[in-house]
Amino acid sequence: xxxxxxxxLVNGLIVGGIYALVGVSLTLLYGVLRVVNFAHGEFVIAGxxxxxxxxxxxxxxxxxxxxxxxxxxxxxxxxxYYVLIPRLARSDDPExxxxxxxxxxxxxxxxxxxxxxxxxxxxxxxxFTPVSVQIGPVYVSTARLVALAITVVxxxxxxxxxxxxxxxxxxxxxxxxxxxxxxxGVDIVRLSAFAFALATGLAGITGVLVALVFPAFNAFSGxxxxxxxxxxxxxxxxxxxxxxxxxxxxxxxxxQMATVFLPQAMAQIVGFVILVGTIFLRPSGILGVRxxx
Amino acid sequence: MSIAIETRGLTKRFGGLVxxxxxxxxxxxxxTLGIIGVNGAGKTTLMNCICGLYRPDDGDVFIAGExxxxxxxxxxxxxxxxxxxxxxxxxxxxxxxxxxxxxxxxRKASDAExxxxxxxxxxxxxxxxxxxxxxxxLSGGQQKLLEMARMLMPDPSIVMLDEPFAGVHPVLCKFMIxxxxxxxxxxxxxxxISHDLTSIYRLSTRVIALNQGRxxxxxxxxxxxxxxxxxxxxxxx
Numbered sequence: 001x002x003x004x005x006x007x008x009l010v011n012g013l014i015v016g017g018i019y020a021l022v023g024v025s026l027t028l029l030y031g032v033l034r035v036v037n038f039a040h041g042e043f044v045i046a047g048x049x050x051x052x053x054x055x056x057x058x059x060x061x062x063x064x065x066x067x068x069x070x071x072x073x074x075x076x077x078x079x080x081y082y083v084l085i086p087r088l089a090r091s092d093d094p095e096x097x098x099x100x101x102x103x104x105x106x107x108x109x110x111x112x113x114x115x116x117x118x119x120x121x122x123x124x125x126x127x128f129t130p131v132s133v134q135i136g137p138v139y140v141s142t143a144r145l146v147a148l149a150i151t152v153v154x155x156x157x158x159x160x161x162x163x164x165x166x167x168x169x170x171x172x173x174x175x176x177x178x179x180x181x182x183x184x185g186v187d188i189v190r191l192s193a194f195a196f197a198l199a200t201g202l203a204g205i206t207g208v209l210v211a212l213v214f215p216a217f218n219a220f221s222g223x224x225x226x227x228x229x230x231x232x233x234x235x236x237x238x239x240x241x242x243x244x245x246x247x248x249x250x251x252x253x254x255x256q257m258a259t260v261f262l263p264q265a266m267a268q269i270v271g272f273v274i275l276v277g278t279i280f281l282r283p284s285g286i287l288g289v290r291x292x293x
Numbered sequence: 294m295s296i297a298i299e300t301r302g303l304t305k306r307f308g309g310l311v312x313x314x315x316x317x318x319x320x321x322x323x324x325t326l327g328i329i330g331v332n333g334a335g336k337t338t339l340m341n342c343i344c345g346l347y348r349p350d351d352g353d354v355f356i357a358g359e360x361x362x363x364x365x366x367x368x369x370x371x372x373x374x375x376x377x378x379x380x381x382x383x384x385x386x387x388x389x390x391x392x393x394x395x396x397x398x399x400r401k402a403s404d405a406e407x408x409x410x411x412x413x414x415x416x417x418x419x420x421x422x423x424x425x426x427x428x429x430x431l432s433g434g435q436q437k438l439l440e441m442a443r444m445l446m447p448d449p450s451i452v453m454l455d456e457p458f459a460g461v462h463p464v465l466c467k468f469m470i471x472x473x474x475x476x477x478x479x480x481x482x483x484x485x486i487s488h489d490l491t492s493i494y495r496l497s498t499r500v501i502a503l504n505q506g507r508x509x510x511x512x513x514x515x516x517x518x519x520x521x522x523x524x525x526x527x528x529x530x
Binding site: 183 | 376394
């Protein structure tokens, strides 16, 4: 039993790290743009396919795919922002419209991935040497440890960016009060484009890690990550990046520990219990901020 | 003295309601223009139109003779306008220093230089001891001072203050009045909205009175004080 618990803790940390990245990118988007990106999971899975194509066609190892995905998805996100968001801003209720529009984007993105890669589940057939590492009594695959290390580095870099650099402080200020920041001379459109690109870049990187950590993915896996992202964002507090990082790890740990103590079917509903419980008991999340319209 | 800010026929409608109705105003550098009116007279909407948060339906805004009508708020801010809000919009989860750094993010200066300026500004507002505290820890009056400090950081040529004395302790009010006087003496044009007529009359060089979006009286403090239209608008007699 002790070994199972230890395994659950280690896996919870690893999976939680990935959930944290999924959540933090979605919460950045919502915080700055008030956009509900229902296609976020598809962006993540697109990152997995990106790593798959790089590896299977060009032989690029997943480790190198991480920065490449970051740059490629950042650029794609920047372009996508100018295609989608300015039109959205002209609607009467941009927040609701964003939900509907990105629901459409998620269907389109899944269909596109289906068209390109069929419905079969894909795996990146790549292993590190050694394949696994013993930590005390627990054996952990090296790929999972590498993924954990990458999530830790990215989380620290993101926190430093948000709290120590001037552009990061501007992003946080925009989350707290998008109207006030504009009258201080900050171009909210450019800042929003940056936030969208950053979130999309993070989604791409997360997708590479998903391909490393989980056994398989397919064109329809995105929905699962969108739901996880929403749980993490609600748990961490809407628009709170640090809250999302903590909530992701907390959710990963809870989910993995649930598989130790509960039957498989029960363990799967833990996420939804957390989501509903948070909304009822602490609607602003563990580190939530209140928004002013 | 040169005209710092001017509006000509500025009009803003919300559906059938004309919130600002053909307002002409001008303020010179170093002048304090008081704007008074009952609730719903259109004072804040007028400010929102000037600073670019609202796009006016008609009329124009000029800063130092240059037309800025319909420009986005950040462009108008770069032309030299700073403003505060009736309910302070400080960045609650950020330190006082960080609050002051946001408006100068794009300035070509080192971080150390910007932080030095921010500290000097906090010193001037007597908030220096709290510089590392989060803004949400400040009282309402202190938040108003912080917002004023943040507005002054990029050294705007025109400052617009929306109800700076509302809900503020009299001692703090006196301190704020002194800071506003200092600001005008430094050559900035000040547009001051307030319900506190005593402060308006003390600070303003000229006053305009708005009612239902229109200017009903304009002139020196003495002209406004005894103006029947203003008395009627305020007292409904």
